[in-house]
Amino acid sequence: MTTLFILNKPPYQSEQTKEALDMALSLAAFDSRVALLFAGDGVWNLVEDQAPKQQGMKEFTRLYKGLDLYDIEELYVEQTALENYQLTEENLMIPIQSVHCDAEFIQRFAQVICL
Amino acid sequence: MSASFAILVSGSPYTSQAHLSAQSFIEALYQEGQEVSRVFFYSDAVYVANNLQSPPNDEPNWHLRWKELAAKYEFKLQACVSVSLKRGLLSAEEAELNELNQFNVSAPFDISGLGEWAESSINGDRVVHFA
Numbered sequence A: 001m002t003t004l005f006i007l008n009k010p011p012y013q014s015e016q017t018k019e020a021l022d023m024a025l026s027l028a029a030f031d032s033r034v035a036l037l038f039a040g041d042g043v044w045n046l047v048e049d050q051a052p053k054q055q056g057m058k059e060f061t062r063l064y065k066g067l068d069l070y071d072i073e074e075l076y077v078e079q080t081a082l083e084n085y086q087l088t089e090e091n092l093m094i095p096i097q098s099v100h101c102d103a104e105f106i107q108r109f110a111q112v113i114c115l
Numbered sequence B: 001m002s003a004s005f006a007i008l009v010s011g012s013p014y015t016s017q018a019h020l021s022a023q024s025f026i027e028a029l030y031q032e033g034q035e036v037s038r039v040f041f042y043s044d045a046v047y048v049a050n051n052l053q054s055p056p057n058d059e060p061n062w063h064l065r066w067k068e069l070a071a072k073y074e075f076k077l078q079a080c081v082s083v084s085l086k087r088g089l090l091s092a093e094e095a096e097l098n099e100l101n102q103f104n105v106s107a108p109f110d111i112s113g114l115g116e117w118a119e120s121s122i123n124g125d126r127v128v129h130f131a
Helices: A016-029 A040-046 A060-070 A079-084 B018-031 B043-049 B062-073 B081-086 B094-095 B114-122
Strands: A002-007 A032-040 A076-079 A097-101 A110-114 B003-011 B035-041 B076-080 B109-112 B128-129
Touching: A002 A016, A002 A040, A002 B062, A016 A032, A016 A060, A016 B062, A016 B114, A032 A079, A040 A076, A040 A079, A076 A079, A079 A097, A110 B128, B003 B018, B003 B114, B018 B035, B018 B043, B018 B128, B035 B043, B035 B062, B035 B114, B043 B062, B043 B076, B043 B081, B062 B076, B076 B081, B076 B114, B081 B094, B081 B109, B109 B114
Parallel strands: A002 A032, A002 A110, A032 A076, A076 A097, B003 B035, B003 B128, B035 B076, B076 B109
Antiparallel strands: none
């Protein structure tokens, strides 16, 4: 049984992405299976060379590079969102599978949480 | 055997419909003979745990409504500790730990770790999320 977290907000505009990630990490720490989907504006979480410290923010997105430590290995990015923002794999900080977020994709998960 | 429901509320009490919808859903569940294991408040939903909120008499008091509903059906009300502390919601215990001389969260609202929420998932509770 896998819980999919949909991260569809940009990283620093609100606390929502960080809070969703915290919840995902804690489920994973308790041996629940967790998957992450970066969709819509959420793809900006994955872009390399972020400098939030210039605005006094914490660079929590570094955590994406260490998700294997939490046994979170199912990572997806929405293909359409990458295209909309003209981003390619080279712009992203981790290797990640791009997917089409249709019903067939969502139905693979027992639970879906989007804060 | 009826399944147990774990309710996740993340919408703010006064700028979303999350609390009204969650409470209506819980009433309906109990009328159908189902049970709720816990209501877990996350993100801006934790503001509802503040026991100082004082809306006008003819407007809904979501804090009070949760208290009444939890007393009626005996389920837990849990506000996530990390997001609560950040937003200035502290129980007497948390206030002491953080060396603050005031607190605004008390029973039946409980300040709980995310581990409590993870437990719902482990127990196989059916999760319904109100944002």
